[in-house]
Amino acid sequence: VEERTLELAVSNQTLRAELAEHGRQEEILRQSEERFRLLVDGVKDYAIFMLDGKGKVASWNTAAETIYGYTEAEMTGEHFSRFYTPEDLARNWPEHELVVARAEGRFEDKGWRVRKDGSRFWASVIIAALYDNENRVRGFAKVTRDLTARRRIEALQESERQMNEFLAMLAHELRNPLASIVNALGLMRSKSGQEQTEFRDVIERQTKLLAHIVDDLLDVSRITRGKIALKKEILDVNAVVARTLESCRPLIDARKHAVELRLPDEELPVDADSTRLSQVVLNLISNAVKYTPEEGRITIALSREDGEAVLRVRDTGIGIPAALLPKVFDLFVQGDRSLDRTEGGLGIGLTLVKRLVEMHRGSVSAASGGLGEGSEFVVRLPLALERGVARSLVKEEFPRAPATRRRLLVVDDNRDFADTLGALFETMGHDVRVAYNGTDAVSATAEYRPDAVFLDIGLPGRSGYDVARMLRSSPELADITLVAFTGYGQVEDRRRVREAGFDYHVVKPADAAELAKIVDALPARA
Incomplete structure (x- = not known):
């Protein structure tokens, strides 16, 4: 009995010790949890x-x-x-x-x-x-x-970045036609007859381009502020599309595109503003023409589907990257922000299309297989219930007989600008050649050995920067004077021009006197 009592006493003591330890561990755990909670709450x-x-x-x-x-x-x-x-x-x-x-x-x-x-x-x-x-x-x-506040700040920064890009591109797009007009006006002072008619045609084309740019800007602004009122009437979409296509023929023919127009035998009556609907069709066709390489194919098809008039404009052009498709109708968004923007444009045409279509209670969508796979834009409009069918230009005179006859190469993918600038230099008494892309610029420089190259920055294929670096790396051509003649004039653009090896940076449009000074200052070449 005594032995059993001793065992129980020992067990009891052990149990008390274990309970005490358990209580101590629970207290440690409680304190740990309390510290954690205080930390989390803090x-x-x-x-x-x-x-x-x-x-x-x-x-x-x-x-x-x-x-x-x-x-x-x-x-x-x-x-x-x-x-x-x-x-x-x-x-x-x-x-x-x-x-x-x-x-x-x-x-x-x-x-x-x-x-x-x-x-x-x-x-x-x-x-x-x-x-x-x-x-x-x-x-x-x-x-x-x-992260709401941070996201708002990032959105504002992105909006500001897009606006700055848009403004830079706007300046570039306006300067190009202005430069051609300045050149043509300068040439008209010294020409007569048929030559003057040709230069007047240049001015007319470029003035229409300026008017189109300004009209698109104003229309987007008016629509955004709800200032456009549609003048609706019952009209046949077939007639609108056919008429608008004919107005685009000169642009289509210049690019040597094949165009197929598919119209249904029946009328497609819609309640629409004829002018605004033509604007939609014009922007879509112009977009297809500009972003399809020469000798491409464009298909324009109209059909009736589920109570809607459906317009499809399909091309074999450069296509749209998948990442850009959701944003292709956004304002200030351009598909290609690189220098190789030979087709121009402000990135507002498709925005205008979307907003005008939506004002007609319709919809527009874009599809593309990706870069190089072409694009298709589809406009859907509800069928009607009833049937029916510039700045002041310089006036300074330029030298007619320069002290030294120079050999000049003009390179610009805007043919009107390149040709008129070349003609302007010829009237100054210089020998001139013209190229329209970076590859031809390099070969023409090697063959012609000009005293100076007036080089556009945004050239197709090889940019003006690429051409300048190639010329500077050639021992035989490194001493040629390089003039960056471009619509890009921001601080960053000037820095890149210097780094590429240009001697001058001239922002379009430049007057004849300024160009004459550059040519007169050219150093003699061996």
Whole structure:
């Protein structure tokens, strides 16, 4: 009995020691959890909360209350999907997040979340799986940060960047026709008869281009401000398309394109503004013509589909990158921001198309297989119920007989500009050759050995920068004077011009006197 009593006493003492140790461990755990909670609650910029294995909230820090608007009492035991948008709930995104976190240990995402008051905020989210001693997932820790303010700043910065690019391109597009007009006017002072008629044709073409640029700008502005009122009437889309196509014939013929027009035998009556509808068709055809290399193919087809008049304009042109397709109708967005923009354009034509079509209760879409795969634009309009069918130009005189006759090479993909500038130099008494792209510029320089090359920057294939570097790297051609003659005139453009090895940077349009000074200052070449 005494032995048994002793054993019980020892066991009792051991049990008391174990209970004391267990109590001590529980106190350590409680203090640790308290420190963790204080730490989590002290984080003000991140919503940190725990989820059980089914996604229900188990704990909720102060920042979570601030960001989401719910108190801990309101959220404890509630499923975390409450914070998600209807769009995310429809695709079971909350469950997807937990599945990934459970499988991979971690999930990261950015997206819209919903506050208690219904407002949305842009959030950065991290979900980490929590494991027990047997490496089983027992819950999740979720950290959310409100990035709405940062996203707003980034959007403003992107908008400013696009605006700056647009303004630079606008200046370039306006300077090109102005430069051709200045050259033609200078030549008209010294020419007569048939030659004057040719230069007047140049001025007329470039003036129409300027008017088109300005009209598009004004129309986008008016539509944005709701200042355009449509003058609707019942008209046949077939007639509008056929008439507009004929007005584009000179541009089409100049590019040697083959055009196929498919019109249905029946009328397609729509309630539309004839002028604005023609503007839509004109922009789509012009877009196809400009962005299709010479001798391409353009198909224009009209049909009746499900109570709508459907216009399709398809080309075999340069195509549209997949990343750009969702933005192709956005204002100030150009497909190609590189220097090789031989077709010009401000990136507002398609914006104008979309807004005019939508004003007619229609829709427009774009499709492309990617770069080099051509493009297709589709306009859908509801069928009608009833049937029926410039700045002041310089006047300075330029020298007629220069002290030294120079050999000059003019390089520009705008043929009107290149030809008129070349003719202008000839009237000054110089020997001139003209090239229209970078490849021809290099070969012409090697063959002709000019005293100076007046070189456009935005050339097709090889840019003016590329040509300048090639010429500077050649021992035989390195001493030729290079003049960057371009519509790009910002500080960054001038820096790049210097780095490429140009001697001068002239912004279009330049007057005859300025050009004469550059030529007169050319050093003698061996």
